[in-house]
Amino acid sequence: MIKKENNRLFPIFLQLERLSFLIIGFNYWCGKTALEKLKTVLRNNPDTEVNLIASHIDKKVYELANIFNSIRLTKKIYGSSDLKNMDVIIVAVNDSMLSKRIKKDAKKMHTLINVSDIPELCDFYLGSIVQKGNLKIAISTNGKSPTIAKRLKDIFSEVLLHKLDEVLINMYEIRKKLKGDFDYKVEILNALTRKWLKNPFYPDKY
Numbered sequence: 001m002i003k004k005e006n007n008r009l010f011p012i013f014l015q016l017e018r019l020s021f022l023i024i025g026f027n028y029w030c031g032k033t034a035l036e037k038l039k040t041v042l043r044n045n046p047d048t049e050v051n052l053i054a055s056h057i058d059k060k061v062y063e064l065a066n067i068f069n070s071i072r073l074t075k076k077i078y079g080s081s082d083l084k085n086m087d088v089i090i091v092a093v094n095d096s097m098l099s100k101r102i103k104k105d106a107k108k109m110h111t112l113i114n115v116s117d118i119p120e121l122c123d124f125y126l127g128s129i130v131q132k133g134n135l136k137i138a139i140s141t142n143g144k145s146p147t148i149a150k151r152l153k154d155i156f157s158e159v160l161l162h163k164l165d166e167v168l169i170n171m172y173e174i175r176k177k178l179k180g181d182f183d184y185k186v187e188i189l190n191a192l193t194r195k196w197l198k199n200p201f202y203p204d205k206y
Helices: 028-044 059-067 096-108 146-159 163-177 182-196
Strands: 021-024 050-054 071-075 088-091 112-115 128-132 135-139
Touching (some): 021 028, 028 059
Parallel strands (some): 050 071, 088 112
Antiparallel strands (some): 128 135
């Protein structure tokens, strides 16, 4: 019998433009992985100031750096001083000993870290993201199946209406103008939400 296990991860949404962000690569393979992580960050927030250090930097990373002025590249081997004043770190070095060393250094500095392909060294994971304008949904399978997470992302991206962003903006404007006490506001907003989101998955029944 399989023991039931709950996902105990605490989901948060970071305002990365307010944080110091570091990606650490190492060799050619890691250059590719670091590029994927960099693209993920920029897709979610193109204003993020990203520091990337690696002994090998993929040419496509240089191309991104030419587009985004917020990317700072340093071609070097990792040193513990690289973590100074950093808030969030992503590690893609394909070296378990080096990954453990970086994790140890990050813990001393109370810095959040994600290590590619080594879940036990991670303080946080990068989930699959669905975005429709202001709406953003993060999907986690607790590390059990990234494939299912990706498939769910594809499904939600396909079925969720683009009109949802319009609904969000309308709700925001109404909430700003709404008068009355807290209970009254909640009642009105709940009624509007039930009406507007009666069936967000099927446009013809919206």
